[in-house]
Amino acid sequence: MPVQPSRNQSSPAAETAVREQRADARHNRARLLRAAREAYALNGTDVPSSTIARRAGVGAATLYRHFPTRGSLIAAAFSEQLTECSGALDEALRDDDPWRGFCSALAKVCRMQAEDRGFSAAFLGESPDDPDLRRERARAEAGLARLVQRAKNTGQLRKDFDPSDVTLLLLANSGVVQQSPEVSLAASRRLLAYFLRSCRATDGAPPLPPPAPLRLDDLYGPSHRTD
């Protein structure tokens, strides 16, 4: 629907033809994203769209023109955070000390969850099928797997640690940070400390129960892939 040939396409772009947007449209789009991010961070993603439109100073129709569905607004609002998340992973992978990198990556993500109430919802909740989000998530998961393997190889991370345990931590943390902002950061830190203490490889420690098959993609249910 939003595709319509512009006047003069110097370089005939693909289907994703970057349609020239009027300046006010671009401006309003930015205001909407900003308002959405602010509202989501404060109250989680179940903020009424009308509220976001009002706080952005635009009408409801404008919101729906830029983001045809509620989910697309959420996806757009958090694509930035997802990128930041991936960046933290990359940085952690560059750390000389694999264990320190592992810890700092988890700390970073937990902090993001604690500081932005919408983050958990966007990352772990149901964001049906936004290709951007899916791709970013897959990328993050791959980086995570490498991070885990690296820390295991040096013998610092316990051998029976499973990559899904990171998802376990994120889910647990999402429960913790649903509380009032004043305590959620402290609580999140303490939870992470408990978790990391148990992750460190030590001799004679009792074995863990088997990991639950928690992959991020599974959180959205059986989806399209039939396997």
Added chain:
Amino acid sequence: MPVQPSRNQSSPAAETAVREQRADARHNRARLLRAAREAYALNGTDVPSSTIARRAGVGAATLYRHFPTRGSLIAAAFSEQLTECSGALDEALRDDDPWRGFCSALAKVCRMQAEDRGFSAAFLGESPDDPDLRRERARAEAGLARLVQRAKNTGQLRKDFDPSDVTLLLLANSGVVQQSPEVSLAASRRLLAYFLRSCRATDGAPPLPPPAPLRLDDLYGPSHRTD
């Protein structure tokens, strides 16, 4: 309201005048509670009341006559589970081994959370001001404090463990068990194992960050006036 008097009240009761309930009323009340518990366990507490009424085979008005507000139905539906929870605490307190009692109590509660999706919502969520729930919760919290102290006294539980850390675990677990029932039990078990591993007192362990002021009552606290 939930009192079933005998036909002849020798002593004229107080304001809480125990009205004789007709048999069908009692019957319907029971069916409503059963339907509510089933629906809540499966889908959490955000099931529409009309659904519960339908599944109980009664009209909407009947539901509201027995439980004037949505919250009162939730409270009634979970008062049983809360009592069971307190019972688990009492049993744990009778255990010869304080550490084993501590572990089994936490395991029990985590399992209840995993098996009943409404449990977390009723216990940790916002159930504003039902006196019954408040009382049960206070009782549970007191038992918990004793359980913790006992395990600390024997040197099995680390000294810097805080009673609020139990709340921390419950919150974390509530995040974990929001997933599909097939994995939530396994995931919950694994989370608990990680947690308990860190709770055990050991020398040379790094200190934890300070506990967050998480008391159950605070969860309803100054409310989330976010705007």
Added chain:
DNA sequence: CGCTAAACGGACGACCTCTTCCATTTGTGG
């Protein structure tokens, strides 16, 4: 400066949930 289409905003309809009202049914003591 004026024209045109892109962009806008407020009102609106569809839908959902909570809760109440009232005519009708049903249990129960006499």
Added chain:
DNA sequence: CCACAAATGGAAGAGGTCGTCCGTTTAGCG
């Protein structure tokens, strides 16, 4: 068996959110 109040159920009101429609405004080019 009867009468009457307790209890019931469906319909409807109130409130709120999603997404759309359409008359109006405005950017931007000639």
